[in-house]
Amino acid sequence: MMRFVRKWLGGDNETRDVVVVLSAALLLWEAGVHLFKPSPLILPAPSAIFAAFLETPGLFMRHLGFTLGMTCIGFALAVVLGVALAVGIVYSRFLERTIYTLLVALNSIPKVALAPLFVIWMGTGPEPKIAIALMLAIFPIVIDTVLGLRSVDPDMLHLARVSKASPWAVLTKIRFPCALPSLFAGMKVAISFALVGAIVGEFVAGSQGIGFQILVAQGQFDTIRVFVSLLLLGLVGTVLFFLVDYAERLLLPWHVSQRARHERSAERV
Amino acid sequence: MAATPYVSLDRVGKTYLSARGPVAALENISLDIRPREFISVVGPSGCGKSTLLKLVGGLENITSGRVTVAGKVLDGTPDRLGMVFQRDVLLDWRTILDNVLLSIEFTRKPRADERERAKALLNRFGLGGFEHRFPWELSGGMRQRASICRALLADPELLLMDEPFGALDAMTRDDLNVELAQIWQDTRKTLLFITHSIVEAVFLSDRVVMMSKAPGVIVDTIAIDLPRPRRLAVRDSAEFAAYVHRIRHHFAELGIVKE
Numbered sequence: 001m002m003r004f005v006r007k008w009l010g011g012d013n014e015t016r017d018v019v020v021v022l023s024a025a026l027l028l029w030e031a032g033v034h035l036f037k038p039s040p041l042i043l044p045a046p047s048a049i050f051a052a053f054l055e056t057p058g059l060f061m062r063h064l065g066f067t068l069g070m071t072c073i074g075f076a077l078a079v080v081l082g083v084a085l086a087v088g089i090v091y092s093r094f095l096e097r098t099i100y101t102l103l104v105a106l107n108s109i110p111k112v113a114l115a116p117l118f119v120i121w122m123g124t125g126p127e128p129k130i131a132i133a134l135m136l137a138i139f140p141i142v143i144d145t146v147l148g149l150r151s152v153d154p155d156m157l158h159l160a161r162v163s164k165a166s167p168w169a170v171l172t173k174i175r176f177p178c179a180l181p182s183l184f185a186g187m188k189v190a191i192s193f194a195l196v197g198a199i200v201g202e203f204v205a206g207s208q209g210i211g212f213q214i215l216v217a218q219g220q221f222d223t224i225r226v227f228v229s230l231l232l233l234g235l236v237g238t239v240l241f242f243l244v245d246y247a248e249r250l251l252l253p254w255h256v257s258q259r260a261r262h263e264r265s266a267e268r269v
Numbered sequence: 270m271a272a273t274p275y276v277s278l279d280r281v282g283k284t285y286l287s288a289r290g291p292v293a294a295l296e297n298i299s300l301d302i303r304p305r306e307f308i309s310v311v312g313p314s315g316c317g318k319s320t321l322l323k324l325v326g327g328l329e330n331i332t333s334g335r336v337t338v339a340g341k342v343l344d345g346t347p348d349r350l351g352m353v354f355q356r357d358v359l360l361d362w363r364t365i366l367d368n369v370l371l372s373i374e375f376t377r378k379p380r381a382d383e384r385e386r387a388k389a390l391l392n393r394f395g396l397g398g399f400e401h402r403f404p405w406e407l408s409g410g411m412r413q414r415a416s417i418c419r420a421l422l423a424d425p426e427l428l429l430m431d432e433p434f435g436a437l438d439a440m441t442r443d444d445l446n447v448e449l450a451q452i453w454q455d456t457r458k459t460l461l462f463i464t465h466s467i468v469e470a471v472f473l474s475d476r477v478v479m480m481s482k483a484p485g486v487i488v489d490t491i492a493i494d495l496p497r498p499r500r501l502a503v504r505d506s507a508e509f510a511a512y513v514h515r516i517r518h519h520f521a522e523l524g525i526v527k528e
Binding site: 153155156158159160161162163164165166169173174177252254255 | 323326327328346350351352354356358360361362371372373374375376403405423
């Protein structure tokens, strides 16, 4: 038995590491609460948080679904628009000088502060949430994709010219696949940003979503329900990140970062 | 000598604009390459030999003079041109076969017979059985072989090679020299080959063009009259040694190499 545990702990397994570390943290938290007995207004125990979730699971899931929807729509729009913008910026000197300069300048202001403006412009429905998620998510996507589209070996482009390749062929056969690793790096940052954007949108105005739930619970000093919402958000954020990560592994088995993974697993066999 | 040259450079000059004013990279380069001739250009780093190759490939504009390829004054990249670079620039997400087919795929979908030709070429370069592997699974020598196959697939008239074996170890380099000599013997492309290695240049070429630097000028052109097909053993012959000596001695006189 001990030997099995040691073997299980000794290897290199990401999923297991995540489970072990998170469980340990929750256990410590639970033990700490029972030991020091802080006011439940300050810090409730994980078991109490779990129980509170089970009281109204449907309610939480409905609000979580709304937030998840806003996040995914905002993120998807950010990917489509961001990639299109990046291609435009790389191919047009004019767009590079105008849009790209503007984007880089805008990126340095705290965009969350713009959230109330979106409510003025778009009202209190889903639109401002999507728009804020989109606005936060699009920056890393554009900036990383531009970088990726530009980081093509010049000799590869020479080869394309010698072969009389059309600009479209250069984009689809060389530049875009070359940019995919950077695009995924941008998407991993962007998916978390989109979730932040959706929550901020719900904070500012509206009557749905986990962000709204947190506000309501806070108004009632219902710390437990704030924590339920926070843990659900953490869960969803992690799952979303790993979905993008998984898509990357599926689509880019050829990339250097993935190759190292293949080799590591090969060594273990 | 009577044949009209396939490539002709007529008093070609290339000047770059730098922060400190214009820098002459090439000056007054005149060179005729006959059809199906193998020409090597040797010279020290920075003598502009790679620039010379890019000018012939239409990848950079000339500042003065004129380049003619296949009877036409160069405007953009010439037709029926194949190119091999020092790095193999294979695409990591394509198999070896798909990388070779790329030179055709840039303009249209490859036909079935072209796929067969690509496989035959890979076979011939000892890459049979590796068609469906990815570039990163292959050694440097194998990768460079694949990039030569890619250049040959579209059946070019003119091949430009920019130090293609410069990054390989000595033994792989010898192998590839022999294989290139052989494939040139069989296909007789017009070939302009850039190298640092005098031995490589003498082994492969009909004529060796010697360049000096700052600005890049042609200092001499030496015809290599060694029997073909050439095997590696030719490098042990007295004639071969004499050619190598002559070129090295000439570079030494110019103060470019130490003797």
